[in-house]
Amino acid sequence: MRILIIEDDIEAGLFLQKALKESGHTVDQAHDGDDGIALARDGGHDVLIVDRMLPKMDGLTLVKTLRAEGVRTPVLFLSALGAVDDRVKGLRAGGDDYLTKPYAFTELLARIEVLVRRREPQETQTRYQVGDLVLDRLSHRVTRAGEAVLLQPREYRLLEYMMRNAGQVVTRTMLLEKVWDYHFDPQTNVIDVHVSRLRGKIDKGFDRPLLHTVRGSGYMLRDGTI
Amino acid sequence: MALSEPVDTRLASATSSDRLRGFARLLATSAFRVTAITVATFVLTAAAVVGTLFWQTNAMLTAQVLRGLTQERLAFEDIARSGGPGAVQRAVEARAGPIMPGASLLLLQEQGGSRRAGNLDAWPTELADKPAGGAFHHGAGQPAAGLPLRLPDGTRLLVARDLQDQRALIDRMRWLFLAGFGLLSLIGLAGGLIASRLMLARVAQITDTGAEIMAGDLSRRIALSGGDDEFDHLAAHLNAMLARIEQLMAGMREVSDNIAHDLKTPLSRLRSRAEAALRTPTGESAHVEGLSRVIEDADAIIQTFNALLLIARLEAGAVERSAEVFDLTALIGDVAELYEPVAEEAGQRLIRGALPPLRVRANRQLLIQALANLIDNALKYGTPAAGRAGEITLTLAVVEGWVRIAVADRGAGIPAADRDRVRNRFVRLDQSRSQPGTGLGLSLVAAVARLHGGTMLLEDHAPGLRVVLVLPGTVLACREARP
Numbered sequence: 001m002r003i004l005i006i007e008d009d010i011e012a013g014l015f016l017q018k019a020l021k022e023s024g025h026t027v028d029q030a031h032d033g034d035d036g037i038a039l040a041r042d043g044g045h046d047v048l049i050v051d052r053m054l055p056k057m058d059g060l061t062l063v064k065t066l067r068a069e070g071v072r073t074p075v076l077f078l079s080a081l082g083a084v085d086d087r088v089k090g091l092r093a094g095g096d097d098y099l100t101k102p103y104a105f106t107e108l109l110a111r112i113e114v115l116v117r118r119r120e121p122q123e124t125q126t127r128y129q130v131g132d133l134v135l136d137r138l139s140h141r142v143t144r145a146g147e148a149v150l151l152q153p154r155e156y157r158l159l160e161y162m163m164r165n166a167g168q169v170v171t172r173t174m175l176l177e178k179v180w181d182y183h184f185d186p187q188t189n190v191i192d193v194h195v196s197r198l199r200g201k202i203d204k205g206f207d208r209p210l211l212h213t214v215r216g217s218g219y220m221l222r223d224g225t226i
Numbered sequence: 227m228a229l230s231e232p233v234d235t236r237l238a239s240a241t242s243s244d245r246l247r248g249f250a251r252l253l254a255t256s257a258f259r260v261t262a263i264t265v266a267t268f269v270l271t272a273a274a275v276v277g278t279l280f281w282q283t284n285a286m287l288t289a290q291v292l293r294g295l296t297q298e299r300l301a302f303e304d305i306a307r308s309g310g311p312g313a314v315q316r317a318v319e320a321r322a323g324p325i326m327p328g329a330s331l332l333l334l335q336e337q338g339g340s341r342r343a344g345n346l347d348a349w350p351t352e353l354a355d356k357p358a359g360g361a362f363h364h365g366a367g368q369p370a371a372g373l374p375l376r377l378p379d380g381t382r383l384l385v386a387r388d389l390q391d392q393r394a395l396i397d398r399m400r401w402l403f404l405a406g407f408g409l410l411s412l413i414g415l416a417g418g419l420i421a422s423r424l425m426l427a428r429v430a431q432i433t434d435t436g437a438e439i440m441a442g443d444l445s446r447r448i449a450l451s452g453g454d455d456e457f458d459h460l461a462a463h464l465n466a467m468l469a470r471i472e473q474l475m476a477g478m479r480e481v482s483d484n485i486a487h488d489l490k491t492p493l494s495r496l497r498s499r500a501e502a503a504l505r506t507p508t509g510e511s512a513h514v515e516g517l518s519r520v521i522e523d524a525d526a527i528i529q530t531f532n533a534l535l536l537i538a539r540l541e542a543g544a545v546e547r548s549a550e551v552f553d554l555t556a557l558i559g560d561v562a563e564l565y566e567p568v569a570e571e572a573g574q575r576l577i578r579g580a581l582p583p584l585r586v587r588a589n590r591q592l593l594i595q596a597l598a599n600l601i602d603n604a605l606k607y608g609t610p611a612a613g614r615a616g617e618i619t620l621t622l623a624v625v626e627g628w629v630r631i632a633v634a635d636r637g638a639g640i641p642a643a644d645r646d647r648v649r650n651r652f653v654r655l656d657q658s659r660s661q662p663g664t665g666l667g668l669s670l671v672a673a674v675a676r677l678h679g680g681t682m683l684l685e686d687h688a689p690g691l692r693v694v695l696v697l698p699g700t701v702l703a704c705r706e707a708r709p
């Protein structure tokens with residue numbers, strides 16, 4: 001994946017670049033809004049990581065301008081401004097996701113991969129399959145090895161999200177945001193409890209577990225080990 | 227402290243230079259300036275009116291004298307016509323008496339200009355080419371009015387009258403008026419001085435109090451005179467403002483104390499963990515373990531910091547409160563659904579009590595967070611005494627126009643004496659701090675309530691604690707939604 005980082009803090013930018021390269025991505029960097037928008041216009045990037053507060057042109061204006069010009073590259077906003085209202089502003093300006101500094105690198109990586117995946121045609125698929133687990137989006141039926149799995153509506157949505165992003169790490173915060181549309185730090189392990197219930201329904205009694213816990217980051221649905 | 231420069235405004239002082247300075251200050255007051263301007267305007271206007279009056283009176287009196295002189299001139303014309311050349315001279319000599327105030331003045335002059343008879347020495351220059359006559363001065367500048375008459379034999383006669391009496395009258399009146407104006411101005415200015423002295427005393431009181439407050443004593447207040455005048459109103463408002471500032475300052479001090487305590491503690495823990503990991507001789511595995519503990523600590527600090535920032539923003543009103551209209555009942559149901567499995571794992575039951583349908587206009591994410599905090603708290607601290615079933619009950623009601631969202635548990639509750647205290651940031655009654663948490667949960671709920679114009683109540687659930695998020699009826703999106 002080719003990623004453009006637009007971030008004025010050089011040290012933070014270099015750290016991010018190094019970590020993303022280690023994860024196998026190609027990384028370009030810009031340190032202010034003007035350079036950033038020029039590089040982004042050239043296209044060829046799979047994801048833009050944009051800091052909200054940038055010299056010369058702030059992140060919101062930059063993304064608004066790109067969107068007005070028809071550049072559709074997915075944008076992940078990074079910002080120290082983390083209140084609910086700031087997030088809404090970022091998404092309204094044309095951002096696809098919003099991450100508050102300081103963040104865990106695993107969180108950022110998971111979100112980037114989901115952002116890129118989202119552009120692929122999967123979105124319109126009516127049927128997701130991971131191993132012998134099948135989710136039919138038209139009939140809302142879930143089967144494992146041909147046997148019906150009965151899920152609560154929220155469990156269904158949780159599974160649907162994880163199947164759409166099968167093979168990707170999804171973090172607890174991502175699940176809380178995308179499945180519940182909640183934007184806060186729960187002080188208890190609410191998400192873990194929901195995931196373990198789902199696991200009880202889809203993996204219990206089968207030799208090959210599909211729902212894996214990725215230590216230190218989140219979860220992954222995948223046929224096989226991680 | 228740079229701000230504590232003493233400001234001395236007291237007027238009473240011993241030395242004369244101080245007194246002089248005090249007087250100068252008095253003259254510089256706005257009250258005195260207003261009085262001075264008023265007095266000056268009054269005096270100038272009055273002077274213009276009185277001046278016009280004098281001028282008119284003088285002209286009228288002179289005209290009256292001239293009319294009298296016309297009669298006299300007619301008499302002389304008669305004498306000239308009927309009495310022959312010497313008759314006029316005789317008549318003049320007979321009538322010209324000594325010059326005194328109000329006396330008749332006469333001058334008969336030869337064609338060449340030399341005096342033939344009369345009590346005036348020379349023809350007045352003011353009347354040199356005025357055949358209709360008018361006012362002039364004679365002798366040592368005394369005022370007079372006269373009419374000239376040319377006689378058939380070529381001689382000139384001036385019939386005139388001294389006007390010293392008239393001038394004396396006008397002068398006396400003028401002096402009377404001037405003295406009156408002077409007195410009036412003095413009384414006016416003195417009144418202004420007294421008024422400004424009184425005002426200055428009140429202002430000085432306010433300034434003194436201000437100086438003491440600037441010097442650091444925030445508890446000082448301006449004394450009221452009890453007269454309920456505009457100064458009392460001003461002072462009352464300033465006092466209210468000071469009370470608010472003092473309250474905010476106290477809040478800030480408390481926050482910084484708390485930050486110092488609750489952020490420094492985990493920060494120093496983080497630091498010692500990192501140090502300990504570095505010191506461990508076993509090497510890599512210990513380093514990895516140490517570093518992941520450091521990250522955990524950092525995450526906890528970030529969480530505390532985020533909560534603090536959010537509370538600060540809520541209290542500053544920097545967050546939109548009526549962001550959207552939504553179904554509050556559904557929201558409570560959703561949050562309950564999120565927590566039901568967690569409650570079960572914890573051996574408690576999350577019960578949805580009475581939840582009448584209600585739509586509100588409020589900040590949805592903040593209400594979710596507040597509710598989540600309350601349920602989190604109930605899960606952490608609402609563990610019932612052994613042998614009893616744990617129940618967390620969520621209810622929604624509209625009571626007397628207030629929306630009440632209540633989360634009640636069956637735990638130990640909070641003693642009435644501690645209920646006020648737990649609203650404060652970082653207060654955790656559990657001194658051992660065995661449960662994870664920032665200690666900001668209830669403060670955040672209270673801040674969310676305040677942002678929406680409501681409040682947070684802590685009630686006795688007998689046994690247990692009931693926390694009620696009370697929102698004003700104005701958040702209701704539609705009235706008919708009320709049960």
